[in-house]
Amino acid sequence: MEAKFSSIIEELENIFKNCIIGFKEIGGGLLTEVKAECLPEVASYVFNNLRMYYSTSSGSDERSIDGKFAVYHVFSADGIGFFVLKASVPATKPCIPSITSKVPGANWAEREAMDMFGITFINHPEPKRLVLPDDWPKNLHPLRKDFEYSYRPSSSSEPTISTSIDIYVGGTEYASTLPLGPYHPALHEPEYFELLIKGEEVIDVKYRGFHVHRGIEKIGESKLTYNQVPFIAERICGICGFAHSSSYCIAIERALKIDVPERAQYIRSLILEIERIHSHLLWVGVACHLLGFETGFMQSWRIREHVMELAELLTGSRKTYGINIPGGVRRDILEPYIDRAKKVIKLVEDEFKVLRDKLLVPEVKVRLKEIGYLPKEDARKLAVLGPTMRGSGIARDVRKDQPYCAYRDLDFRIAVYDEGDNLSRTLVRIDEILESINIVKQILDNLPSGPIRTEFEPKPYRIGVGAAEAPRGEVFHLLITGERNRLYRWRVRAPTYNNIPALKIMLRGVPLADAPITIASIDPCFSCTDRCILIKDLDHNYVKRTSLLSFRKFIKGD
Amino acid sequence: MARINPPFKKSPWIFHLNTGGCNACDIEILDALTPYHDVERFGMKLVGTPRHADVILLTGPITRESKIKVIRTLLAVPRPFAVLAIGSCAVGGGIWFDSYATIGGLPNLYEEMRHKYNFEPPPTIYIPGCPPRPEAIIFGAAQALGILKKKVKREVYKED
Amino acid sequence: MLSILYVILTILGSIIGFTVAPLVDGIERKIRAKIQNRIGPPLIQTWLDIAKLLRKESLIPRTAKALFIIAPAIALAMNIAALPLLYYGAPNVLGFYGDIILILYLVVGSSLILSLGAAASGNPYATIGFSRKISLLIACELVVALSIATAILKTGSLSLTEVILRTGIAPSMIIAGIALLIVTYIESLRLPFELTEAKPEIMGGIFVEYSGRLLAFAELSHILHRFVMTLLSLDILIAPLLKLVFGVSIMGVLMSFIILMLISILVLIVYGAIESLCGRTRIDRALIFTARLMILPIISLILASIGV
Incomplete structure (x- = not known):
């Protein structure tokens, strides 16, 4: 090295x-x-x-x-x-x-x-709190070693939701904030956006995230052993969880210099690609949903169902596969399943090609083109990842740049588009589905034989880094091994962590109707925009429960 | 266990409330809407605001940050309504049941809401699984609507 | 004798319109489900929804004004009031001189009051829904008004029945009818023009704060509005033709009654099928489209003024 x-x-x-x-x-x-x-x-x-x-x-x-x-x-x-x-x-x-x-x-x-x-x-430009809730006591830092992982401090203040809804700027013309969020479920990336809008145009965006901060790093460092961590890593994200557990395993295998059997490497790559196909199909469906094109949503999820079946066939679970472990995988792929898998993947390919031609019609393209522009240089500065980066013309992909698992032996190309708008990010994902189908086929044809797991000897205070290309971009894990078979430090970075700050550039000047699809174009998660919740008025003090008979009273102002 | 017969039996509108879950439950819920499982045949419809909701699908262990928003959402739903707690996290906190950043599942939230807001918990069906299959979610929903009877009995463990 | 039949048919038509409009919505949902490879809800689903909403609690935000509460009921009442004024294949004895103006008011007023009520909720999403609806309403109602002006100009009468009975096959009326039919699609807020609700964007828009009974009224008046608009455009487009073919004898009015009802249901179903193949457009594009549509009633108005 x-x-x-x-x-x-x-x-x-x-x-x-x-x-x-x-x-x-x-x-x-x-x-x-x-x-x-x-x-x-x-x-x-x-x-x-x-x-x-x-x-x-x-x-x-x-x-x-x-x-x-x-x-x-x-x-x-x-x-x-x-x-x-x-x-x-x-x-x-x-x-x-x-x-x-x-x-x-x-x-x-x-x-x-x-x-x-x-x-x-x-000299930090905005030294404000980011991860912890607003009511968390000051001077209490959860990842310090003297903090007990299960300690729940009482609130330092009454929890509030800091939003102001209407900021009237004189006369009839006004700018108002529109809450968009607040939940989003990857590790650190729940979303609560406040769009500052003027008429129908977004002029600025504020963000409050980390609603899904569940203390994973702390639990991984204090409660679990090396072999248990992959399972919690997989629960970081329900969609690209396997990329997380793989990249944890890669990090620890690199730190402890474990030689993983070739068959295990291929199985990991196979599942990673299946995960990418299902995630991107999910995204295509959700993008259709956000554009109001329900039929596209339904059809793309119909195709996705075959992929879920395939995952169940190969790993035993539809989601959250749980087959990764440091040193290899826990479950082998049996010979008869390979033929069935080949059939399913062929079916998915044929059906997806039909869907792609129906989706990329001019009416859809018009809604995506030249909206949510992210220039190449900004993309590099903010270190965005995955299809968001490749949609802005940066040809990077962890599978090629920092090869892991079996990707060194596989033949595939990186989909790159230069325009940097929503359309190019969509095209990147559509190309990647076909590329992943191609990779799955290669793996199924050339699956090497041999053992699937190897034992290892833990050693303390070794540093390892592991990265895997999840559907949303590079998942990165940094870890320091510790004593008693436990991690000393475990740092997880999901791709959306880097991608969300770029939304500030992408959303500016976008019509309100295109804001959800622009947010979705980084693929933060499908359902966040669906789960828009208006915070104002939801306090029980502000709502009258009433029957029709008492309407008269209300009108009178009682 | 008597069969419940809510007014929304034939037309349950569902609102999807993620309280800090990992997404797996959420995509299985969406999966239940799509052609393979198609819950619209029971009249279910995903709505965008708690005001229209009859059934709240709650996923996730309820993190500290999202707690107040979840409380406000539950208070904004017109009665009568039912709650489906989907996934191990919502049922009992899951793998993060004692983490500093969560409150460890829906029962703890009900406890707090009962004290603070005088909130009587609505009928709640707990659906464990990580994530539960779409079939399990539909089965739970059918129980909440009174289409199917519960098949398990509640038992409290007592030490002899 | 014949006039009793006319009255019965009008009342029967109104009742059928009231009951069938939600059913047609159910058929639309079923067809949409079939296009999406699904089974879909039962046909009476929309009625079930409304029945359920009537039994639920209504929440009223503190910020809401009184208009928020009365608007759905007024809108529903306006739509119900418009039903017996329409032409159901038989001369409308309940009609009167100037009823065409009243219909115009009821049609425009009901959607206006609904969005005003939404704006009175004080919710920013509803406000955006309101502003979109008003922009769309202005563009659409201009087309409606011009089309109806064509009919008035062509026949010189302000009564809907007389307008229909007096016109034969006139190009100006056909163009006006087509314009009405297209604008019905836009105004009934179907995709790609479903901008005021737009769940993924503004989470239900104008309906966002409504719940329980109020929502039931709002939904029902929205669905009735679709039916009223459809029947009104068919009255202008097809009813004169039916009258020419079947006359006003007992068998004739019965035949035209049945055909008119069937065609209006068919049109609603076809609209539902079109809707499932579309994605949502943006408000600026929708307005441009509607503005272009304006050319049709202008042509028809010119034709009518030269007597064609």
């Missing part, structure tokens, strides 16, 4: 002689420890000059190891491995310079570390 990074190491050593403390090889990449005060310059150099793609950042409470808090910034050196910058500060004064002004994509991750560890980021 270090050999691949040699040119980068040399370059950095020359430029930042006084900043760099040392280099260390970790599972899946290279760890570079730098002095805290140099962090922004080094990060800026890596991001802007070496043109590495920003992935995520993570805090860590390492007081029990060396009495310090640490921050990890992860970049992806495509084709080589992950490049991790680490800086640590003494626990007595946890202040670290922020890199957000140099790497805009780091905004949320730094704020999250602020919430969860109480690390202060100097």
Whole structure:
């Protein structure tokens, strides 16, 4: 690994002689420890000059190891491995310079570390609370090691929902905020949007998320052992859960240098692709639903049902497959199932091609074209991922750039469109369905034989990074192994985490009618926009329960 | 267990309320609407606002952040209505039953609402599973509507 | 004797219209389900929905004004009042000189009052639904008014029955009827023009705050409005032809009554089928479409003024 990074190491050593403390090889990449005060310059150099793609950042409470808090910034050196910058500060004064002004994509991750560890980021543009609820007590940071995972503090204040509905700006013309949300279910990504609208045009958007913060990282670090974590990882997201458990397994296998049998690698790839097909079909259906095209929704879900059956056939479950485990998979694919799987996948391919031709008619294209524009440079700055990124003309895909599982041996192409609007993101997904069908066929034809699992010996304090291309983009897991067969630190980053900040650019100036489809175009989750809830008036104090007879009273004003 | 006979037996309008679930239950609910299972044959219709709802499909363990919004939504539903708690999380908190960020399932929420808002819990059907199959969801809905009888009896474990 | 039959037919037509309009909605839903490879709800589903809503509690937001509560009832009453004024194949004895103007008022007024009531709920989604509906209403009702003006200009009468009885086959009336029929589709808020409810965008729009009985009234008046509009456009388009073919004898009026009812139900069903093949459009596009439609009644008006 270090050999691949040699040119980068040399370059950095020359430029930042006084900043760099040392280099260390970790599972899946290279760890570079730098002095805290140099962090922004080094990060800026890596991001802007070496043109590495920003992935995520993570805090860590390492007081029990060396009495310090640490921050990890992860970049992806495509084709080589992950490049991790680490800086640590003494626990007595946890202040670290922020890199957000140099790497805009780091905004949320730094704020999250602020919430969860109480690390202060100097010069952060908006040092506000991000993850924790508004009524959570100050100075209580759940991911610190001295916080008990099941402790539920009482509210510091009465919980409120901070929205103001109508802001009249004189006369008849007014701008009003329109709540859109609030629930959205991936790990950190429930959505509650406040659209500031003028007439029918969106002029600004505010966001309050993290309704689905369930404390997964804390549970994974305190309650569960290595072999139990994949199951909770799979429950991070009900749609792309297998990508999460795979990327956890990849991270731990890289950290502990476990050789996974080839058959297990192929089975993982197979299930990952099946998951992608079902997720994208789901998205196509939901996009149709949002455009009011119910028949398209029903037909695409009808096709999807075959894929669900296929998943049940191969793994035993329609969803949340539960077959991943560090060192391999738990369930083998039997020979007779392969033929049936081939038949199903052929059927899905034929039916989907018919549907695609019916969907991409001019009326649908008109609703998608030139709406929700995301320029290429903004996409890179905010580090968006997955089809959102590829719809803006950036040809990246973890399956090609940081190959995992069996993707090194498989033949596929990356779907890229340059326009950056809703239409190009849709086309990316449609192409990816066909590409995934193609991959599934290849795997079913060339499934190697052999064992499906291998045993391993846990070792403490190894760092591993794992990434898998989920339907929505790159899922990233960073972990530090710990003692007693448990994780010391587990950081999960789902793709929507990076994609949501880009909505601010995409939504500006969009007609209100196109706002839901624009939000959906990053595929945050299908049902969030369906679950629009108006918060105002829902307080029981504001509602009169009444029968028809008392209407007269009401009119009189009693 | 007597068969319940709510006024919305023939036309239950459902409102889908995710309280911090992982999505798996939610897509299985949507799956029940689509051609393969098609719950519209029972007159079920997905509505966009709690004002129109007869049956609330509640998924997820109810996180701390979403709690107040869930409470307000439940208070905004015109009576009579029923609740289906779908998935292990809604039933008892699931894998996060004791996490700092959730309140651990619907029963805990009812307990709190009873005290704070004087809220009498509506008829509730619990559907476990992670996620429950669409068939299980339809079966639960049929029980809530009084189309089918319950097949299990409630039993309380007592230590001898 | 004949006039008693006329009265009976008119009342019978009104009652059938009232009961069948929700049933037709059920048929539409069934057809939509078939197109989507589903079984679909029972035919009487819409009646079941309304029956259920009548038995549920109505919630009224504190911010709502009195109009919010009375609007659905007024709208329903207006639509019911419009029913016996229409032409059911027999000369409408209940009609009077100027009833065509009253029908126009009732048709426009009912949808206006419904959206006003929604706006009185103080809900931002309802407000957006209201603003969309008003823009659409202005465009649509202009077409309706111009078409009816054609009929008045052509025959010189303000009574619907007289208009129908006096015209033979006139190109201007046919064009006006076609314009009415198309605008009926738009105004009955079907996809792609279902903009005021638009569940994924504004979660039910004008209906968002209504619940229980109020919602039942609003739904029913919405469905009746579809029927009234459809029958009105068929009255202009087909009724003169039926009168020419069958005359006003007992058998003649019975035949034209049955045919007129069947055609109006058929039109509603066809509209339902078209709807399932469409996606939602945007309000600006809908307005442009309706504005282009304006050319039809203008042509018919010109034709009528030169006596064709």
